[in-house]
Amino acid sequence: MLILVLKFTIMNYNPINFSEKFNQFSDYWKPKVISEINNYQFKIAKIKGEFIWHTHPETDEAFIVLNGEIKIEFRDGIVKIKQGEMFVVPAGVEHKPSSENESQIMLIEPRGVVNTGENKSSNFTYENDVWI
């Protein structure tokens, strides 16, 4: 007797879980890439305290707050962004992010953007394209 077994394989794809990713690191101000669309990257970071003034002359930069509340200072003003909110810093606009307590954020921007912008040798400058 010939038994024909047809096996249909359904792949279970895995989503990217933000909490699981945040649990994998504890350092501040060091954005880690978690995903890409085309040549744009999704990076997450824990931040606390004050960052430096810097600019990304070549690109807008999106900040989404996933946990906590952050502040971004501009030369002419300020924005407070809390969990469930986002803000886009336009290209060329000088800005200084900070967070009184630890916050968890996601950045969306083109591949290759340096976290400290034109200040490529600041103490805060972090290696690019680090994936977790």
Next chain:
Amino acid sequence: MLILVLKFTIMNYNPINFSEKFNQFSDYWKPKVISEINNYQFKIAKIKGEFIWHTHPETDEAFIVLNGEIKIEFRDGIVKIKQGEMFVVPAGVEHKPSSENESQIMLIEPRGVVNTGENKSSNFTYENDVWI
């Protein structure tokens, strides 16, 4: 006596609040633009029930679930994405999103992407570049 008043104006910039945006509409499967970086758009949508099979040949598409749980079927598998998770559907991959109950999602993709992909005249096809 001369009194000199120096007035320093500090602008309070407003973040984009996802809940406030979702409160402004109730229709399903009609992505609304809430922000842009360069030529990429952030769109939010309420979804419920089953969408149609479609493809975006020209671009990857990021799904972030802000509330609820959604499912995306592929010809060879499936992914479940819940609040606090994201998934990127690669360019050219046929997919069919669905959500048993109402979910709130954010899409990130280049400006000009049609929600039903190559099916530009489906009942689900929605006007592009609608901002809220």
